[in-house]
Amino acid sequence: MSLDRVARERLVRALAASVIEHADELTSLDQAIGDGDHGLNMKRGFEAVLAALPGLADKSLPEMLKAIGMTLVMKVGGASGPLVGTFFMELGKALPGQPSRADLVAATEKAIEAVKARGRSDAGQKTLLDVLVPVHAVLAGGGDAKAIAAEAMQAADRTTPMQALRGRASFLGERSIGHMDPGSRSASLLIGAAVETLELGVNT
Amino acid sequence: MSLDRVARERLVRALAASVIEHADELTSLDQAIGDGDHGLNMKRGFEAVLAALPGLADKSLPEMLKAIGMTLVMKVGGASGPLVGTFFMELGKALPGQPSRADLVAATEKAIEAVKARGRSDAGQKTLLDVLVPVHAVLAGGGDAKAIAAEAMQAADRTTPMQALRGRASFLGERSIGHMDPGSRSASLLIGAAVETLELGVNT
Amino acid sequence: MSNVGIVIVSHSPKVAEGAADMVRQMVGDAVPLAWTGGDVDGGLGTNVAGILEAIETAWSPAGVAILVDLGGAETNSEMAVEMLPEDRRARVLVCNAPVVEGAVIAATESSGGSSLAAVKRSAEEFYA
Amino acid sequence: MSNVGIVIVSHSPKVAEGAADMVRQMVGDAVPLAWTGGDVDGGLGTNVAGILEAIETAWSPAGVAILVDLGGAETNSEMAVEMLPEDRRARVLVCNAPVVEGAVIAATESSGGSSLAAVKRSAEEFYA
Numbered sequence A, B: 001m002s003l004d005r006v007a008r009e010r011l012v013r014a015l016a017a018s019v020i021e022h023a024d025e026l027t028s029l030d031q032a033i034g035d036g037d038h039g040l041n042m043k044r045g046f047e048a049v050l051a052a053l054p055g056l057a058d059k060s061l062p063e064m065l066k067a068i069g070m071t072l073v074m075k076v077g078g079a080s081g082p083l084v085g086t087f088f089m090e091l092g093k094a095l096p097g098q099p100s101r102a103d104l105v106a107a108t109e110k111a112i113e114a115v116k117a118r119g120r121s122d123a124g125q126k127t128l129l130d131v132l133v134p135v136h137a138v139l140a141g142g143g144d145a146k147a148i149a150a151e152a153m154q155a156a157d158r159t160t161p162m163q164a165l166r167g168r169a170s171f172l173g174e175r176s177i178g179h180m181d182p183g184s185r186s187a188s189l190l191i192g193a194a195v196e197t198l199e200l201g202v203n204t
Numbered sequence C, D: 001m002s003n004v005g006i007v008i009v010s011h012s013p014k015v016a017e018g019a020a021d022m023v024r025q026m027v028g029d030a031v032p033l034a035w036t037g038g039d040v041d042g043g044l045g046t047n048v049a050g051i052l053e054a055i056e057t058a059w060s061p062a063g064v065a066i067l068v069d070l071g072g073a074e075t076n077s078e079m080a081v082e083m084l085p086e087d088r089r090a091r092v093l094v095c096n097a098p099v100v101e102g103a104v105i106a107a108t109e110s111s112g113g114s115s116l117a118a119v120k121r122s123a124e125e126f127y128a
């Protein structure tokens, strides 16, 4: 997988657009089982990322990912800021400049572990980890862009019948069942945008 | 013990003056082991009591005591408001219009029990109960005004080496030792003023 | 509305108002809510009249849960409860829970239609 | 001053400021103190830059205890701690305690010269 400057900028714009265009949806998901700010939070974070363009895309891929992560950490505001921000930062730390697919598998695994540590959480608790973990399995298993994007969407859907055990939604106890987790939805949107832009093939 | 209108007004003015004139002292005691508002709190409460004169003294002794208690409850603001207020209210409820000394002993006992219930507290915890309880014993044992006033002052002094187990002073743990309890000091001032005005004799 | 009402009582009016903002963000208008803070002169403290008024504002047939911060807020709230008309007294409970976190949790529990006892319990179990 | 510093982090700036008022009333200037609240746009939330600034303001060689309200405040505070220079990182602890009550208790403990560990413990034991 080789990303030139143009491809890097296209990636950033696609990631940002995916959550900004769905901000209202993310907010209403968070209204149902949280404090109703997830759309606003992610929008604020990714608008700050966009504001760092074009300079941001001048950086190498690892440095760019670290910078995106740091911006999200500083701007998002909600619990999701340090979590999604940590994911990008750790991905940047673990990836080489011209990553192979194996590099990507290894780096996302590290980034997911960092998210778990930051949130004291794991898959099964109705959080973005319920998207990250199964998507990583498909990536590691050699799935192509379509398979990864499909798994991301389905994984987000599978959070609907789950009971939240982390974050504000956990305050609702059993009433958190029946609503999609907002953080899982935004993660699935970001993953969908990423794989579509990267046109990740089975061997790349 | 028979109190006419003039005596009732004199009693009210003496009670109020005793704490208002010592407001700064009470505040600095509370600064040492609390939030430094006890003088202000008691002053506010007893200024409101004074503002109810002369009408207040037109009431019978029990009704007057109940009204004083209610005013303190509504105006003092601190934890001491409901405690000192409850003491006066219960005293008013328990006393007949022309109380004998036995009536006074019985009524103060009831009022002290009500304070304990309100504060979930008892003597020995460095609170105003460490004045009320021993003073009641002297009253019940037939002590005269001088003996009662002396016990009130000494009881307040005896709170100095105690460790606070109730109220904000308890947050200080062992550091609450070595300072007089502000609520005990105000209670001793009120008792001193009351017995001096009432000229409580051994049989009255 | 028959969800349990929430009353927030802090020594600081700012704390009480800010906690109410956080509650509203979480439950919107689904829960009767009122806050009070400060002594009668506006200084740090609590006052029984303010608490009584807040109970009145947040009144619900399902009852009212009061969240308090420290000592005096609790004593004054218990005093206020005892001054209520007898038919209301048993339907108002002072929670042994943190004022901010407890208010958010209690309100969230109330918004699901839980009983007064369950609302109180949810707040009290947060750090347990 | 070598007493442990106290940082108050709430989703609501009003809560954070009001809690700081209550702390000041209890301990005066004996304890380094700072508060922060709100997201970068001023809405309900927390932000890492604000937390880092508050840690700087309340810095003490004896360390800093951070009191937080809910979820995001904790996650953002832990993130901020990890962004500190290495020599400071180990001297800043996020307390698992209620934000308002914990701040008052922790500051009171600190004002007596207690260690960072003791200050944290005092706040965490309040409802235990």
Ligand SMILES: Nc1ncnc2c1ncn2[C@@H]1O[C@H](COP(=O)(O)OP(=O)(O)O)[C@@H](O)[C@H]1O
Pocket: A030, A034, A035, A036, A037, A038, A041, A042, A077, A078, A079, A080, A081, A083, A118, A119, A120, A121, A126, A127, A128, A129, A166, A167, A168, A181, A182, A183, A184, D071, D072
């Ligand atoms: N401890 C945690 N571990 C993992 N993910 C979490 C945790 N807490 C919250 N989340 C995720 O964050 C999302 C909420 O984000 P957001 O609404 O922006 O923050 P907040 O809950 O602070 O308002 C949740 O939907 C969930 O996916």
Ligand SMILES: Nc1ncnc2c1ncn2[C@@H]1O[C@H](COP(=O)(O)OP(=O)(O)O)[C@@H](O)[C@H]1O
Pocket: B030, B034, B035, B036, B037, B038, B041, B042, B077, B078, B079, B080, B081, B083, B118, B119, B120, B121, B126, B127, B128, B129, B166, B167, B168, B181, B182, B183, B184, C071, C072
């Ligand atoms: N639970 C309690 N039981 C009995 N007395 C108490 C209790 N809490 C506090 N006090 C008394 O109240 C006094 C403090 O009153 P004040 O400073 O006016 O209230 P606050 O502590 O709310 O600021 C203490 O010195 C103590 O004597």
Ligand SMILES: [Mg+2]
Pocket: A030, A034, A035, A036, A037, A038, A078
């Ligand atoms: Mg949210």
Ligand SMILES: [Mg+2]
Pocket: A035, A037, A078, A079, D044, D045, D072
């Ligand atoms: Mg939020």
Ligand SMILES: [Mg+2]
Pocket: B030, B034, B035, B036, B037, B038, B078
């Ligand atoms: Mg006081």
Ligand SMILES: [Mg+2]
Pocket: B035, B037, B078, B079, C044, C045, C072
């Ligand atoms: Mg006070």
